[in-house]
Amino acid sequence: MVRIALGIEYCGTAFRGWQSQANAATVQDALEAALAVIAGEPTGVVCAGRTDAGVHATHQVAHFDTQVERPLSAWVRGVNTHLPDGVAVRWAKPVGDEFHARFSARGRRYRYLLLNRPQRPGLWQGRVGWHHLPLDLGAMQDAACRLLGEHDFSAFRAAECQAKTPVKTMTQAEVRACGAMLVFDFEASAFLHHMVRNLVGTLVYIGKGTHPPLWVDELLAMKDRKLAAPTFSPDGLYFRGPIYEAHWELPQPDDDLIDGMLA
Structure with missing residues (x-):
């Protein structure tokens, strides 16, 4: 079993928030469906911070556990091919079992x-x-x-x-x-x-x-x-994302994009 952390960005306009809901388009549902295609099995995710309907994320972080072996590119480019418009995985990184997207954030x-x-x-x-x-x-x-x-x-x-x-x-x-x-x-x-x-x-x-x-x-x-x-x-x-201790060595938020659009 390996734990993978993901960095995700999304425009929340078309979604009913992050958390999975019955008969509603949510970011969690879309991500779990895309991951299941690549993993070949149901794959649940845990995020750093749930967002409401219409709220966006430039650096959401989530983790999931899987028994299958895939190159990290599969968890990024592969998953992105199965995600709807408005949401994309930016990066994927293996982490220890003690890492938790929500509870490890300070x-x-x-x-x-x-x-x-x-x-x-x-x-x-x-x-x-x-x-x-x-x-x-x-x-x-x-x-x-x-x-x-x-x-x-x-x-x-x-x-x-x-x-x-x-x-x-x-x-x-x-x-x-x-x-x-x-x-x-x-x-x-x-x-x-x-x-x-x-x-x-x-x-x-x-x-x-x-x-x-x-x-x-x-x-x-x-x-x-x-x-x-x-x-x-x-x-x-x-x-804009959670804040973790440096020893997790996770990619940092990239705020340059929005800042550049505002300049």
Whole structure:
């Protein structure tokens, strides 16, 4: 038995999220079906971070166990020939049995792209969020800094969230402008269900002047989801990948592609 780790990218627009569901097109279902063709047997996968419907991934990581011997190219190019448009395996690497795509991760990273202009997106439709009124970048940056550190993020947690604790450590919370595109980057020990989209919604409310940056402090203290802003659209959310210890020697996320498109 050998364990293989995979690096995967996908556009979530056509999928009902990562996790397998009955009568729904999901990334997990598509990947497992493609792997089964190459392996010649049913092959289940475990991912680093499940994504919701419409959410994208630039560096999802998953692992699977198999008894068959195949060249690594089969797990990349071979699997890709059986995957639908919008999802592709980037790399494959053998790992030890102690590696687990989810539980070996010591952190995770997300990016949200928000088009801030009067006209709705055309070229970027389905791949960015959108707000038509001007937003105050400085106010959002001030508010984002208040998210850093260990906090109870209950105010940004979906009601159906199954996490054991709402307490997470945020190590990056930044907002920058790239032309008409606002780029939100978050890195934390772990994230709650809808947490990033709820954070973006709150920062947008602050950016349009509905609340001051201090509102973030109040929401963290009150721990009440009903008091924060509505959940923002999934269109602009990208899972940028898990963070592993260096000794696993896994390929690193390639952020140059999106950064280059924004430049």
